[in-house]
Amino acid sequence: MKILALDASTEALSVAVVDDERDYELEHFEIAPQAHGRRLLPLAQELLERAELALADLDGLAFGRGPGAFTGLRIAAGLIQGLAAGVDRPVVPVSTLAALAARCLYNDARVQRVRVVQDARMGEIYSADYQRGQGADPEPLGVERVMRPAQLDADTASAYTRAGNGWHVVAGERGVAPEMLEPVEQWPHALDIARLALPTLRAGEGLPAAQALPVYVRDDVARKPGGRR
Template sequence: MKILALDASTDALSAALFDSDAPERAREIFEVAPRAHATRLLPAVQTLLDEHGLRLRDLDGIAFARGPGAFTGLRIAAGLVQGLAGGVNRPVVGISTLAALAARAFEQTPAATYVQVVQDARMGEIYTATFERGAMPEPVAEERVIAPADLRVELGAGVCRAGNGWSLVVAAQNVGEAPVAVDAPHAIDVARLAWPLFAAGQGMPAASAVPVYVRDDVARKPGAGKS
């Protein structure tokens, strides 16, 4: 099963090509390119397809990091996925950005049983969720957006940290710094998490490729109250 995956949910962007028949040959293009997602993402896709001698119609599905994350980046990725998948009538799967971070953190930290993910949500807030190790990262609580000072920091030898928002928590609370296993999501992890969903027939129509913001009002001014 050949899967194309995209991520544009942070200042980084990435595209990946994954083949379940040859997972060791998975290929990813990853770069930190703030405000360049609209111009860099599609060429990265074309590069991957050209390298493998593939066309869009040769793919079995297209996956994307559906959020939470940067508003503009999420919209760019979702719109691109809709166009690519709709043009060749291929199914899509959206994967949580936080779950993708957790998956990489588990891979890089074999002793960890839990990963607490904290992403900078801007406007003085963070996106967060804690995941338990499993065949796929399992959230132990719903993804949410909160103030850094309100985060309950999970401690213990079996817990590791992931995400680019931990400096905000350290600054807001009297907690010590600790290593962060990974700070940016990668499209290759999105592809790997999407593969069993595609294989189980859980792919959705292209029009279903929509962002999940978690924050209800993405245009709310900093410090403004929430309903």
């Protein structure tokens, strides 16, 4: 299986190409706020050339579907839709929270559970819990949520490895130094998104390009913090 994956859900942007038949993985990752729209497509073209692949050689495409920054999610989804439609390939939307958990699990065999906390702005956080599943892939323990930092369960936090860029928000809410809640991984990576998408592609469960849509979790972008849902 050959796959191209993109992520633009945070200040970071990343592009990855994976060809599991050749045991080949290639990723570009950088922190580049507000450069996603300008940088993603050229980077995708560059990585495909380095991998000696054309877009038509791919079996599918994947992207970080959220939750995350609304503009970045729309950019990634729109770009993936266009690329996939052009060569009639399926798309796999992958949770950015699951991608963060996967990075912790793939990189450290000792990690068994991961709590991901992403900064949702407007005084809120996105959060989800995962445990090590088959092949080290993250298995969700519940649903993705958007909440006030004070609503995060503090009693069980020590049982989880921390990941995500929202732990400083939680630290501020609890009045502790940010380094006390330092995450192991802060940013989702396209490489992990590609790895997580491969089983879905192998099973023939990718989506048509037009159905590759962002998932915001927060149901009202313009809602004031603490407002009714």
